[in-house]
Amino acid sequence: MSIRPSFGAVVPDKNAYQADLGTKITRAAPLRLEVDGPISLDEPWRYLWPTRDQFGRGTCVAFGTIAAIELFRAREMDMPPERLSEQFLHEQMLSQFPLALAEIDTMPEGGSLLRQAWQVIENRGVLDADKQPYRPAAHGIGPSGPRAAADLEAAADTQRFTCLSYGRVGHPKNGDDPRTVFFSSGDEIALTLLNYLKDGYPVVIGIPLFLHPSGLTNWTLPSVLAQGRVHCPDDADAPALEGPRDDGHVICLTGFIPDAAEPLGGWFTFRNSWGTEFAARALGDAAPVGSAGRGNGILSATHVNAYCWEYLVPGPGRDDQPATALPTTS
DSSP states (O other), X not given: OOOOXXXXXXXXXXXXXXXXXXXXXXXXOOOOOOOSSOEEXXXXXXXXXXXXXXTTOSOHHHHHHHHHHHHHHHHHHTSOOOOBOHHHHHHHHHHHSOOOHHHHTTSOTTOBOHHHHHHXXXXXXXXXXTTSOOOTTOOSSSOSSSXXXXXXXXXXXXXXXXXXXXXXXXXXXXXOOTTOEEEOTTSTHHHHHHXXXXXXXXXXXXXXXXXXXXXXXXXXXXXXXXXXXXXXTTSTTOOOOBOOOSXXXXXXXXXXXXXXTSTTSEEEEEEOSBOTTTTTTOOTTSTTGGGGOTTXXXXXXXXXXXXXXXXXXXXXXEOSOOOOOOOXXX
């Protein structure tokens, strides 16, 4: 396989997240998720919407967000997905909406948050990929290049999008947008996200990595790279995993597969950003692993419910004046 697994997400509130994980077992058992049948938002477009590749860069936040916008727009306009620029979104996140210094000090180097993507899509907009193509060889934690030219920023301003909902673990702090939904790990977050999928909205989520005794993670084990099924320690047939870590991955949820044997009722399908070699060898007898297609994968409702730390739901385009962004640096 030629996959170069890459990440780039971080937990938005490390202390609150770890505290919540320590108490989640005392809560009532979460509700099972009920659906009438499989949900697949990307089914009509799968062969017209090639899976993208981060090429080893920590840009998963931008890739997951762009995927959700492209899929939402395809469904809204009944047309093949547009090709939007992850490069522009990533650079705008880092240059225009950097994290507060106090946050950076508690995070793994180079990480970013879906909160930054939210601020960009509402206030700066997104750009067509042909105007600013992705740069596979660009590395580093700063913006990958100078600020976008004025004509590119003007073009992006015509493609701003509503944020239907943004949520994260933790509690309100000074500078948080008042629209933020706060939750604790182990709350009914899987049900919340499933309801957005039922309404036709792709959802972007951030989740942590877990470490395997081999030194690999729950995302980089050979069976995961081959089949696309990502485990958490709570899954019945999970390998030995320790964590969660403070760094993780961002993916775009695209559907749900009901499964009576899964404790919460099924599996979320997701679009990854590691190219078409990810999940290229899903086994026919390993259902529902093969149901999401090459480049995509599944993870259990239990996994999402217990460990999701951040989510973003992009919505319709907006043509109002950009909001005044809340301060993000200190």
